[in-house]
Amino acid sequence: MMIRSLMAAALLLLPLAARAEAPAEGQRLILVTMDGTRWQDVFRGPDKALVADPKFTHPDWKETVEKAWSTGPSVMPFVHSLPAQGGVLYGNRDAGECIAVTNPMWFSYPGYNELLTGRPDPAITTNDKNPNRNVTFLEWLNHRSGFAGQVRVYGTWDVFPYIINDKRSGVPVNGEAPGAHPTETRTMRMAQDALRSASGMRVLYVALGDTDEFAHEGDYAQYLSSMNRDDDLIAELWRTAQADPAWRGRTTLIVTTDHGRGGKPGGAWTEHGSAAAFKLAPSEYTIQDPEGFPGSDQIWMAAIGPGVHAVPQISLKPAACFTQSQIAASALTALGEDWKAFDPGAAAPLPFFAGR
Numbered sequence: 001m002m003i004r005s006l007m008a009a010a011l012l013l014l015p016l017a018a019r020a021e022a023p024a025e026g027q028r029l030i031l032v033t034m035d036g037t038r039w040q041d042v043f044r045g046p047d048k049a050l051v052a053d054p055k056f057t058h059p060d061w062k063e064t065v066e067k068a069w070s071t072g073p074s075v076m077p078f079v080h081s082l083p084a085q086g087g088v089l090y091g092n093r094d095a096g097e098c099i100a101v102t103n104p105m106w107f108s109y110p111g112y113n114e115l116l117t118g119r120p121d122p123a124i125t126t127n128d129k130n131p132n133r134n135v136t137f138l139e140w141l142n143h144r145s146g147f148a149g150q151v152r153v154y155g156t157w158d159v160f161p162y163i164i165n166d167k168r169s170g171v172p173v174n175g176e177a178p179g180a181h182p183t184e185t186r187t188m189r190m191a192q193d194a195l196r197s198a199s200g201m202r203v204l205y206v207a208l209g210d211t212d213e214f215a216h217e218g219d220y221a222q223y224l225s226s227m228n229r230d231d232d233l234i235a236e237l238w239r240t241a242q243a244d245p246a247w248r249g250r251t252t253l254i255v256t257t258d259h260g261r262g263g264k265p266g267g268a269w270t271e272h273g274s275a276a277a278f279k280l281a282p283s284e285y286t287i288q289d290p291e292g293f294p295g296s297d298q299i300w301m302a303a304i305g306p307g308v309h310a311v312p313q314i315s316l317k318p319a320a321c322f323t324q325s326q327i328a329a330s331a332l333t334a335l336g337e338d339w340k341a342f343d344p345g346a347a348a349p350l351p352f353f354a355g356r
């Protein structure tokens, strides 16, 4: 008791500035993915035809959806607020922006592999629980000094331990029993708690999945609603980081998705996958279309933090699309790491992250 009082007294004598911030410990990263969330719904807001179609929006929900988002604020207000705060929101094809996956499948495991390893692996053709043969940037960091034991993953899908290859990588995934399907709110709560309590943690990846689940069910109102809830949860996570001296001012947030969804009018939005993916496993799809689901290779991304800088709009219209592969090097660059040391063959960072 005595010693603690003396320490408290000593702390009071320290100049205010010295106590305000924890010692510099290097840059930090929060990566969040929202499974199968279309750029169309992010940038255009609710699709009026899908809201009007009782097959996809229960008539009881139509008015609520219309009142909430059809004419008013975006479904994802936090993500849309980022550019005004010095961040980026990219992938609006209506404005000439372009970012897409380069893996040939256009579904989850190939997408998460691409974004976490910096290159597509055409040999990954299923979502089966196979330990990833490729090394993610999370695994690479976890074996580096300054990051070892400071990388965590919280996901709502029980394939993540395999994608991250938790056994080989040593990156803890979830802290839930294997096979458990925690809800998004609970997953985010665990991530929040870890961020608050684990002062050593520097890299946090939260993988959310409700958007894809509701889309496959063909429930457009619930799909929009989960986008909106995810946006809220991400905003709360960002606020938590900004309130913590260990994270504030040195954390970059990246939000993106593993794949898009079908862009054709009608029911295609419920599905995703290329013609090649469809051909491999037609029974996996509710809609039988040998063309697959064009548009589901199209993605979007958002970011904010010291690792991100604005780029003149003109240079954001590339001759070719930016790619999902660029996220890994972007994340490493935001952390102040040399992405070429991770994998010289990985795709280069997106321009928002490259050289200052």
Ligand SMILES: [Zn+2]
Pocket (backbone or CB within 6 Å): 036, 107, 108, 212, 216, 272
């Ligand atoms: Zn899916």
